[in-house]
Amino acid sequence: WPIYVFPRNMAKWFRCKPNSNSCEHWAYIPSLPDAIKDFIQQICGGKAGSGPLLTHCRREFIQAVWALLLDDDFIEAYKHGIVVMCADGIQRRIYLRLMTYSVDYPEKMLMLSLRDKGTCPCPCCLVRKKEICDLGKKRDRVRQETQARADTHLLRGDIILACQLIYDKTGYGVSSKAVEDLLKEQSQVPTENALSSRMITTPSFNKYQLFPVDIMHEVELGVWKAVFTHLIWLLNALSPDKVHELNKRCVPQWIYHASYLSHPIVSVRCQPLDAIPSAASLTMCLK
Numbered sequence: 186w187p188i189y190v191f192p193r194n195m196a197k198w199f200r201c202k203p204n205s206n207s208c209e210h211w212a213y214i215p216s217l218p219d220a221i222k223d224f225i226q227q228i229c230g231g232k233a234g235s236g237p238l239l240t241h242c243r244r245e246f247i248q249a250v251w252a253l254l255l256d257d258d259f260i261e262a263y264k265h266g267i268v269v270m271c272a273d274g275i276q277r278r279i280y281l282r283l284m285t286y287s288v289d290y291p292e293k294m295l296m297l298s299l300r301d302k303g304t305c306p307c308p309c310c311l312v313r314k315k316e317i318c319d320l321g322k323k324r325d326r327v328r329q330e331t332q333a334r335a336d337t338h339l340l341r342g343d344i345i346l347a348c349q350l351i352y353d354k355t356g357y358g359v360s361s362k363a364v365e366d367l368l369k370e371q372s373q374v375p376t377e378n379a380l381s382s383r384m385i386t387t388p389s390f391n392k393y394q395l396f397p398v399d400i401m402h403e404v405e406l407g408v409w410k411a412v413f414t415h416l417i418w419l420l421n422a423l424s425p426d427k428v429h430e431l432n433k434r435c436v437p438q439w440i441y442h443a444s445y446l447s448h449p450i451v452s453v454r455c456q457p458l459d460a461i462p463s464a465a466s467l468t469m470c471l472k
Contacts, residue, residue: 188211191207248377249379255379267279288396305372309393347364351364378392
């Protein structure tokens with residue numbers, strides 16, 4: 186999967202032009218090779234690797250790739266800067282900074298070495314899953330501020346201890362009780378994070394603040410489309426007339442009329458919405 190880098194100190198009007206070449210294709214992260222399954226089966230006496238074990242291997246693989254990208258030269262430039270001859274002929278010392286990392290929710294949890302939809306499902310705070318129902322309330326805001334995630338030495342110590350339980354002679358399983366007791370409470374996983382281990386000498390760096398809400402992945406393509414589709418089905422269950430009223434109020438006139446022309450295409454991509462082509466066309470536009 187590709188990694189693209191966008192320079193932050195560049196005017197937005199220029200950076201957003203497709204022909205500006207402001208996007209740097211930095212690296213590709215390969216997938217975990219299928220040969221790992223044969224290797225696990227070979228060393229385990231013919232027993233296939235479990236799901237948690239393969240998931241653990243994928244996490245370790247991703248973090249190993251990022252450890253290569255965040256090499257000593259990168260850390261040196263991050264801490265002390267690099268001298269660059271700028272376009273105006275003046276030499277300046279440029280400091281590299283990781284400002285934002287834009288990815289969807291599963292990749293956020295993967296990059297932060299957190300458990301996907303775990304006890305504390307938020308990548309930024311320690312709000313528990315049972316407390317999500319308070320979303321939007323004052324108490325929820327207080328929890329987010331007072332229980333913000335922090336990359337502490339104590340937490341890193343628990344992760345290292347969990348890794349020792351797995352890789353040392355004790356040989357505990359990835360999802361064993363001994364490992365879960367150390368990490369499950371904060372939705373951590375037994376994988377040393379490259380952002381933590383490589384950026385440990387820069388105290389101002391907080392990996393949990395690196396991942397903002399991704400509008401494209403989490404709203405336009407993901408969560409919002411799923412929620413909106415569900416709301417349409419609720420309206421349809423109450424009365425098909427209510428779906429018609431939604432289209433009449435919210436859908437621009439050109440989409441409302443064009444939806445019937447595009448219905449054969451929509452029916453392929455949005456099969457559950459065949460009975461309501463106007464709403465289906467709107468969800469297609471939100472992709």
